[in-house]
Amino acid sequence: MDLRLNGRVAIVTGASKGIGLAVVRTLLDEGARVVAVSRKSGADLDALAGPNLVHVPADLMDPAAPAAVVERAVEVFGGLDVLVNNAGGPPPGAVLPRFGFLPLTDDDWRAMYEFNLFAVVRTVRAALPHLLKSDAASIVNVSSGNARHPAPMNFDYNSAKAALNNLAKGLSEEFAPQGVRVNTVSPGPVRTAWWTEEGGAADVLAGATGADRDAVMDSVAPEMMSLSTGRLALPQEVADVVALLASPRSASTTGADFAVDSGFLKEL
Known part of the structure; x- marks a missing residue:
């Protein structure tokens, strides 16, 4: 299937490994021009080097970084059509899973929300003026099945991802009528x-x-x-869904949450 992404400009965060790397590779294979964002590159991302790929080193927990990333993408490729907010998970210094509520400090909560929610808010804020100029704009947020499956562990991570899901719904309601679709992909364990x-x-x-x-x-x-x-699940299995949602082939899909979770989420 031709996803009609040839020549489209995409930003992918958390792009040096895992799901983000698989998304970058998939979009490049579809002919997109990709700005890959991560704190540092890696051998697997470097192996994809070419005229359609630019790596922008950035720490998205720096409040100034998202706007700088978007500015660089527009400077290099002249516009923006797709934003994939994939960066997330444990912030630097944290290891998941973490068991129980009481051990979590205010600093734990702040860092988790900074990485998994506020970084996305800032990136979307910076990207929207450019996405609104596209004739087929798409935002895809990578969340987690844990956003809809509370458990007595990873309280800070789970609630940050639930907030991310809510954000995507609200953004879709406001901006889908203006031509920017917003969807969520919720992996289980990958x-x-x-x-x-x-x-x-x-x-x-x-x-x-x-x-x-x-x-x-x-x-x-x-x-x-x-x-x-x-x-x-495998990273490529998540990336395939992200690419489809980024594609104009999904022109009538917005405000949706797609589980790619090996059957983890049992709730309706």
Whole structure:
């Protein structure tokens, strides 16, 4: 299927690895021009180098960074059609999962909201004047199934993602009539560095359950989370949905939340 993204300009945050990297690769394959945003690049992102890809190093927790990113995208490619707010998860220095409510400090809450909500608010604010000039504008926010599945863990992360979902609905109501669609993709557990890197979620759960880290990813975590498919999702499976929502092929889809979660979310 031709997603009709050839020549379109997209910003993708959290672009150096995992879901963001898969989104960048997919959009490039569809002929889009991509501004990839991350604190630093990486070998996998560098391997995609070409005339349609620009990496902008930025820390989105810096309030000035989102506007600078958007300005750079417009400077290089002359406009903006797609914004993928993928950066999120544990802010620097935090490791998820975190169990219980009482151990969380005000600083924990502030950092989590800064990264998962306020950075998105600022990026959208900076991007909208340019997106409103596009004839097929799209914003795709990458949220989490945990936004709709409260649990006695990751309180700060879960509530920040719930706020992100609410934000997307409101933005869609205001701006879809003006030609900017806003949708959400909510992954469940995805086999990314968040799980696989040393000290990541697999190691945290291994310590809590007594299983080894590979068993956690292959069987323990899917069983704990009642994943219908029996496995963690892959980054490309999320990226495919993001690309479809970014595409003019989804011209009548806005204000929606798509679960790509291996059957994690059981609620209607």
